[in-house]
Amino acid sequence: MLFLAALWSSPSYDFPVAAAASQKEYPTESGIRAWVDPATPANAQQITTSRGERWQLVMSDEFNTVNRSFRPGDDHLWTSLEKPDGVNGALEVYSHNMTSTKCDDDGTCYFYIEAVDDVSEITVYNSYLNPPQYENVSFFYRAGMVQSWNKFCYQGGLMEVRAQLPGALSKNSGNPDLALGNSGRVTSGSYYPTWPGIWMMGNLGRAIFSASTSRMWPFSYNKCEPDIFDPTNQRISACDDDPGYGLNQNQGRGAPEIDILEGGGVAISSSLQIAPGMPSEFRLFPAEKKYDAENMYCVYQYNCETPGANLIDIPTAYYEKERGHKSWYQGLRYASNNFCGPSADEKQDIDTIKASLKAGITDNTCTVETCPASLDPNSNLELIDGVGSDYWGINSNGTCFPVMNSYMGSYLCDPDNTDEKCLEPRNATTPKSNSMEPFNYQMDAISANWPVHLGAYTDYFVYQVEWVTGENGYVRWVGAGQPLFEVTAEAFSVVPMNDKKNNPQKLMLEEPMSIIFNVALSRSWGAAPPNPGRECRGDGTDETVNKICDEFPMFLKIDYIRLYQDPKGNRGKDDYMQVGCDPASHPTREWIQGHLDEYEDFDNPWTEVVGKGFCETDNDCTIGKNGSRKLVTGKCVESRCVCSYPDSWGGPRCTIALAEESTGTGSITQRTYGPSMTISLSVAIVSLLSTFIAAWMSVQTLKKQADEAIRTAEAKKLEQLRPSFPTSMKLSLSEYETPQPKDNYSQNFL
Template identity: 25%
Template sequence: MSSPSSEAKGDHESGTTLSQISPQVSPSEHSSDSPYVDSEAPKSVEGMPFSDFVIENDELHDYESQTAVKRHMDPRVILDLTTMSLVIAGIVTLFLGYPLIRFAGKPKADTKGGFNLGGTNATGQVPNMRDMRFALIDPDTPQDLLTKMSVDGSQEMQLVFSDEFNTDGRSFYPGDDPFWTAVDLWPWPTGDFEWYSPEAVTTKDGSLVITADQVETNNLNFRSGQLTSWNQFCFTGGYIETRIQLPGSSSVSGWWPAVWTMGNLGRANYGATTQGTWPYAYDACDRGTLRNQTDPDGLGPIGALRSGDTVFNNKYDTTSISWQPGQRLSACTCPGEDHPGPKDSSGNFVGRSAPEIDIIEAQVSNGIGGVSQSGQWMPANYGYELINTTGTEYEFFQPSAQLNSYQGNVLQQSASGVVNTRQTAYQYSGGDFSVYGFEYKAGFDGYIHWISDGQRSWSLSSGALAADDRVGISRRPVPQEPMYILINLAISSGFGFIDWANLEFPGKMLIDYVRVYQPKGQINIGCDPEDFPTQAYINRHIEAYTNPNLTIWGGTAAQGGYQQDWPRNRLYPDGCTNPASKYPGPNPAAAAA
């Protein structure tokens, strides 16, 4: 948005002209007895009339002599004026010319994502703070780590972003850092027991430190932190790596530490922005975009109505595969609707969303520490089952690695592999660190390779996300959206059993570094790339992206709604001609009721 400007205007008034007045006094105005008039004034001097009397050398009164005087300027005056001119010119140059010259010579910031108002910060939140760096690559990153080979060793990758967290006492309150922001909110979507506060996030002894403790905050019993690079730093494709010390003990369950990524169109814990965008990764116009992943009438296909009968859906008392409202920014969006774009060669919108790929979510099972490394998807396969026709659509590379028994529920399909961690890389169990990450190629021919303890743990190819006729959906791409980074430490019974009796406080999660690499010649960083733009859409709906109390996109204020119209989907009967609605689906009145 451009800031309003005003122009100061003023009128020049003409000053009053003062005439020169030469008072003339005639002798007749004075009486002879006036004390100021000499009645005996001489009439002549030595025979000359008084009017002809001139004092010698009195050029002031000799008008003829004055006309002959040569007018000239003293050299000292010239020198003084020259000096004053130089001083004035110097002042003008210093306070006006230099800023203009400096501004004109300054490189214009790229408008792609993390390179607009703030140089590297898409929000423009860049204060003047001592020791703050703005380069994407941390100067503390060792020179021999500026490049590395891909996971399969087939190509060299170059470092495009790093943070070594070597400066102690960094602040991550909004606006305090060009790359990261610590949020201040309750993560209600996962029913957490903690409040995320910037107070819980800092740097010390060369690591990022997130502390979870028993500090009552905003009516919750615990305080912890979440750090994100949303709308500040994003990347598409490549390899992200981090070195982590997990909180607590490797044998006590209860902590939920996670390092993960998400598409920039959805801001985590800002429900209005994630409704209908998370965790979709879809660019087809079919029933996969519709509410509950069913036909427009809601009566089929049978796979969508029955294959959700899993143990993880028991609490929902349903057999449906999806309770999602539909993909809000789908490839079926009607012309003229509010959509971030772009359009494909046929003039239809590209399907947009907020997909998720997790580096880790740590858990303890049967007294052994492990991590889930996953991607979250919608629409879902039949029964949430990944396709593995050839047996190579997903593979495992560590002895303890295996497919997670949890594969999804009515809100998401989870392609998750679990693997045991290094048992000494915990706060109270050795104090070591361990390396985790993933490499991915975006698109319909993409893949994801996950890393645990510095080694590949498992891989997923795009073949596992192929079309599934049983539920009538098309193939899904490996996420193509610009992805931002999230780091958090939570406490929630929604992720696993909490052993309150043995859980030690405070819990501390330490991050030694975060580094992002991309193949040479394929650099794609920024939160607003041309083929998957986000900034203009975010700006149009900035309230939804900055108010965590807005929990749904449409609805009413009483429902916590942002009260915006849902983009119309052309697959519904009269979809593009129906009146606008603040609810998804074919029957807004029924949905509202």
């Protein structure tokens, strides 16, 4: 009977998968990977990276099935939200019915988020009021957000998304950009009033659930340096010897962010967001009232009169005199969007720009002749990838060129904080609300705004982000195969320093990240709808505005999303290159389970999904054979996997063994899985009962032992989920009884 004990011993898996410690993933019988859509074409199974490496497909969604529902529990990969947006001056409510999939008459199938003008008033809880209380807030639009949070995450890889951005694009809209053709530069920003986003965030935070992101977003910091950064501002700090919840001791954690794209209008922003940010002596000089009293937001037009308030390290001599050290992140890489038509007035050559930088820039701003096209004097000016004739930072073609974003981050505070850097510091005479743990810290947005061509709105365009973790890592943004922006790990680790040595060094982002699609509308950003803060048409007397508002609904469309990784998997101690939301290197599962109320609310429960991956045959939904024996863990039903034993076998293809318990003596390993082991026992009983009655009795004994092992394992897991330190209940009775979101509507965390 030895084969029963070893029947489902671990076969090798040929790709990096980071499963939870209590789970193990097995290959499918057909060979298709767990997260790959079988509709992905054969010629898209591999890709060559910017460094010339050949990576393989590990996740895809072609969105070829119409009318998909993304409500909690309905999809293996995505979850939609029913929730008002509470960040960045949002004007919209997210709803389940604003997102699905469809196919056009020409056969193009796609995921979509619909944005409509729709007025609603919602009662929300605002922790930043004093005292914190519910308030009625008006929203003027309805749109959608879809997340892979806690379902699919990855650490490193090449993400590719083919998308079409929303805008007022019909002949009746009056949009003057339409006359320019697809290569024309978008110039009429008011015709692109939405704020679409395709982005990733660390799984320890859930977008717009601000209780989960407080003191978590966007940390990428793994040092215990109390003299440089107060560790109480980071919820999971490297100073913590015993963080509990299955976390690794002395490992700083957080929920950093990578934006493939966000925004709209005349430019798209590609960025990463991290904390802790640089201190003020490494940032732009703020605009001063004695120079710019009438335009304190002059930095966004680069026309401040205040010295040093437009661009980092410009004027050169002024910064050197005032600081004596460099500022901001060094060696960032920018390159042209050559899908725009060229302009002779914007062409540059490398020799002229290098000579200007060497001599020093004397003006308080930049020109085409004096600065890199990025407006970043500290940017990289080497040959792109060391080949060809194009240089980082130089607009040799005169096409659209990314510029350093004037928005460099925010100073985040709890509502009781009195620090003058806070957006609204508490007056010393105002009593504390004690609504949340205290914090105040700077976060940084390392971002490039790249002018966009009309084709990004009228047609599909391929966006890529290539992300490698570790000390040799980088994040590179690419448009249809052409590099646009890159941040290397060295930019985080070799930062400018002053005599106080107080500029914290961060990690290249390495958290397991989930994926987010959304369309927002905001009064705070460059792309805003007409009459922000009111109904779209206002009083209805402006015909231009009326035509724009008549263009609603507007749609973000995504043809496909694909993720590629190095098949060698973990390539070094800090180069992870794996999929999974709960890897041993960066656990998240027990923390989330221990704080689940911060990640869900009444309308958005966390629902774990078993099966439902897309399939073509039953073999796409079951584990492979072990020798001549086969255990069927799932079947393909109406093109989606249905797991036969959902308490024991999960994942999108029913290939993750749940509640695994391992014991071993010498080279023999026994694993038990509940019902799946029962099946294997039953098969053996049927085949051996007629001649091995005694063996049958032994099997029953083994089954009892296996069941006991499972109960013991589950008891251990439940014990581990308990926090290793006492917690306190701070909810009042009324809060406990009210099924309303406890997160803060107005808090600007994302």
